[in-house]
Amino acid sequence: MHDKTLKLLEFDLIRTRVAESALSEEAARRLEGELPLTDPGGVEELKKLVAEFFDKLNSGDEEPRGSFPDIGFLIPKLEVEGMVLELDEAYALGVFIQAADAFQRWLRSSHGDRAQGESTGFGEGPTSLPVLVSELPDCSPLTREIFRVLNKDGSLRDLPEFRAIKGRIRNLTGELEAVVSRYTGTEETRRMLQSALPSQRDGRMVLAVKANFRGRIKGIVHEVSSTGQTLFVEPEEVVEKNNEILIETRRLDGEIRRVLREMTSHIAAQRGLLEELHEKIIHLETLRARARYSREIRGHFALDGDRARQGNEVLSPLPAAGLVLTQARHPLLGSKAVPVDIFMRGNTRTVIITGPNTGGKTVTLKIVGLFALMNQFGLALPVEEGTTLPVFDGIYADIGDEQSLSQSLSTFSAHMTNIAAIIGSATERSLVLLDELGSGTDPEEGSAIAMAILDYLIEKKVMTITTTHHGVLKNYGYTREGVENASVEFDGRTLSPTYRIIMGIPGESRAVEIAARNGLPEGIVSMARTYLDEERSDVSALIAGLKKKHQELDATAAASKAEIFRLREERRQADLKELRLRQKEIDLKAGGMGKFRLLLSESRKTLENLVRELKEGELTREKTVKVKEFLAGLERSVAAEDEALEREGQSLAEERRRLETGDVPEEGRPSEGKVSGGKVPAIIGPGTEVLAGEYHRRGTVLRADKKGAWIVEIGSLRMSIPEKDLIALAPSGENKKPLIAVPDLSPENQARFEINLLGMRLEEALEVLRRQIDAAALSGLREFSVVHGKGDGILQRGVHEFLKQQGLVADYYFSRPEMGGFGRTEVVLKG
CATH class of the missing domain: 2.30.30 (SH3 type barrels.)
Incomplete structure (x- = not known):
């Protein structure tokens, strides 16, 4: 990635804001120096880790906010033989390890327990946040060693090794003060002193003696004031005491040095672990900074545009070109940002955006390029769900007017210099953004150059988005395969742009309307309109007609889709109702047959007892024949009922088979x-x-x-x-889907007492819920639970809206708090 492109697309500002979210100066500096990745596997891995941090931040666990001291420069110093850490250096190491321990505890507290209803959208890979945390070395023994010597505020502890020396220093200091007090305690000696308070010179206690009393107090003169009126004298009686205090102070310093040397030695012995901890913590902190910024902009992670997937499930296999931005908001514009939708699906590799100035064409280019860079930097994007982006090996932009007086380059020359460099570097995995292609020179020649450049990029299969005012390029977009026109919408009533991108239709420049609105005299505006009417009225009318037709087709398609859905749903509900009624009838008959079989069994026992009694008494052939006829008649009746029940069941099976295979009447x-x-x-x-x-x-x-x-x-x-x-089923190549939706009776689609929708997209979740309602209605299950989580409430609202529209649903409500509360819904079906 070129620094010029990063600056043009304002990625450097985004990267700075990400760095400001870090709690470590070292992590911030590392982020400032990092570039977006170009390896698809690396991008996927990075986004997965940041997404796990994102979920952790949203989990409700209190995040440790302690900052990490800068210790990177200290670790190499530990390699030096005999090196001794200063107090502040050792304190910085201890604070870093403590902050790292708190960081680890927070990550380990519930790693893998994501907020209900949330999903990272990435599959489990060999590297994940729990794996990185488990690999962090344990440096807590070093913390104990450091804070055995230091207090929590970084000061030196009063260790037993120091107490005896400090005691002797206190005693000697007391004796010294007693000697000095003999000079300051009497009126006779005080009059010889400039100050009754003793002073310190080079760590030794001295008296401020007036110059005219120099010979009255014998001792060593350490200093003379600038005026010569005061001498700082160390009396002879004080010299020995000062010497003894100095010796003990040196002994204390040596003991402190010895303790710090031993502590440093212990730390240096674990330098490898400390270096590993430092490196991994700083890496984790860069991930957390990305996640914190992603949460700040309320972003969603883009799916892989080469093959959109969520976890291991392929959501929508796309060709090599798959770029979809849904409600994209420029992160640097804040509340002023206008959402933009733009997509490049199927074989589309080039989009030509036309329309009025100030309509948002250049901002759209910057959004596409910036979001691609942010995606490959591991950031969530301020977009709605469904956004997909490929991973580009290079992102190149030529945006804005550039002149170079030092190189004698005009605007057109500067553009051509940039574009020449771009086409020399771009590959079929690159993204090229060209603003006002072909401008700055004669329109006819500029259009020819623009089309030739696009031809070259199309041949190289480079994904390209360009803006232009040249009308010839609008027709070019219709005639070339893989090229699509787009326009920025313009409100003719308010004479202002709406900043909405309309795919498939070229736009008009609206220069005359904009000029009139900005104060151009009416006479000039009228003359311009006359020229337009003479030369380009047909084209304008064609474009306006296309826009109107496009809107009408959209409305018609939406109405048709709604009507088809309604008719299918009514037919499905009717078929299901008939199946339920027939199933209930069979169940009733089966219950009656059960009673009949019980009667047969009891009758058989009764008759057997009767036969036994007859044998014991007088047995005649006539009585025996009657008993057998009774039994045979009873068995025939049961067999007839069984046969009728079996025929009814086969009829129901045939009906279900007919519905499943689509064998319905043509009309x-x-x-x-x-x-x-x-x-x-x-x-x-x-x-x-x-x-x-x-x-x-x-x-x-x-x-x-x-x-x-x-x-x-x-x-x-x-x-x-x-x-x-x-x-x-239908032969290969024909439509294998049932023409009317009937319940799938496979075990995974049978009615369950609880279904879990966590991690599913809304469309997928509603399909699972629909199958559950159908299966529950057929099996007689009147109540079941739906687990949808809380999260942003997307699943929750979608499920409730869906249940509200279902005719089979009698009631639904949130579960009790101990059963899941707002993350779970109880559903009651009609009897």
Whole structure:
């Protein structure tokens, strides 16, 4: 990444703000020197770690705010033989290790326990926050060694080694004060002194003697005042006491030095561990600074634009070009930022943005480039969920007017110099941002150069976004494959831009309206409109018509989609209601048959007893025949009821099979669900995809087996299944989805007493909830729980809005606090 591009896109300001979020000056300096990564695996790893920190910050655990002292310069000094740490240096090491311990305890307190409803959106990899924390070395013995010598405020402790020496110093000081008091305690001697208080010179106690009394007090003169009126004399009686105090003070200094040397020796012996702790803590602190800034801007982490995924689940496989920014807000504009939507999907590799000045074209370019840099720096972005960004090996920008008088370069020349350097470096994994391409020279030649540049970038498959005012480039966007037009919207009523990006439609410059609004005389404006009417009215009308048609098509598509959804839902609800009624009827009949079988069993016992009695008494053939006829008639009645019940069950199974395979009458089938040839083929043979067994597991028929059965491969298993238990799906290449949504009866989609939606996107979560409601209604489960977490409330609100619209739901409410509170909802279905 070039420093010029980083400055143009204002990434250096973002990086400075991230550094300001660090609690360590060393971490801040490291962040200031780091560049966005270009390796996709490295970017994914970095974002995963920052996202885990992000979740930790939102977990509610109180974050330790203690700063880390700068100790990086001290660690190399420990290699020097005989080196002794000063008190402040040892204190800095102790404080760093203590802050690191508090940092580790916070990270270990609930690592992996993310806030309910939150998800990092990244899969588990070999490196994660818990792994990094577990690898931190234990340097607590060094802390104990340091604070054995130092107090918590950094002062020296009163160790036993020092107390005897300090005691002797105190005694000698007392004796010295007694000697000095003989000079300051009498009127005769006080009149010889300039001050009654003794002074210190070079660590020795002296008296301030008036010059005219110099011979009256015998001793050593240490200093004379500037006026010569005062002599600082050390009396002869004081000299010996001062010498003794000096000797003891030197002994104390030597003992302190010895203790510090031993402490330094212990620390130096663990220099490797200390260096490892320092390096890893500073790295973790850079991650925390990124997470703190990401939370400050209320950001979301972008998905991988090359292959959008969440964890190990692929959400939406994209071609190599996958760039989607949803409600992107420039982080440096604060509350003034206007959200921008821009996307490049499918084979689109180039977007040409046109429209009026001050409409937001340049800001859009900067947002795309800046967000790509922030994403590769491991930061969340101020966007809505669903944003995806590829990882670029280089981001190049030519934005703004540049002139170089020293090099005799005009604006056009400066642009061409920049662009020449860009196209020489860009690859198919690069992002190129070109502002006002082809400007600064003759419009016709500028347009030709612009199209040639775009041709070259398209051929190299470089992802490119450019802005322009040249009308020729608007047509170029329609005629070239992989190129899409876009425009910044302009409100014709207020004559002001809305800063909204409209994909697929070129924009008008609106220069005349803007000039009129900014005070250009009306006569000039009228003449300009006349020229426009003569030369470009058709193009303007075409663009305006396209915009109107685009809006009408959007509205029509939205209404059509809503109507199709409503009709499908009504049909599905009707089919489900019929199935439930028939199932209930069968259940009732089965209960009646159970009673009938019980009666048969009891009757059989009664009759057997009767036969036994007859044998014991007078037995006749007539009585025996009557007993057998009674039993046979009873068995025939039960068999008939069993047969009727079995026919009803088979009818229900056929109905369910018909719904699942889409074998519905042509007039009742949604047009988008039709399969060529009418009904879905039901012939089973080798290679046929089927739904097998009671739970309708998807499998493939391999070969025929004996007695009307087939060998079916289901996952890694192969088993023999009767043909009556197989449902043939549509052949490969045709529509395999059921035309009408019916409940999946596989075990993973059967009704459960509780479903967990944590970690799911809203669309995925609502689909799981819909299947749960259908399965619960069919199985007779009237109440179940939904775990959606709290988090930002997206899942919570989405689930409640969905439940509000379901006809089968009688009531729903939050669980009791001890059962999950606002993170869990109880659902009651209608009886």
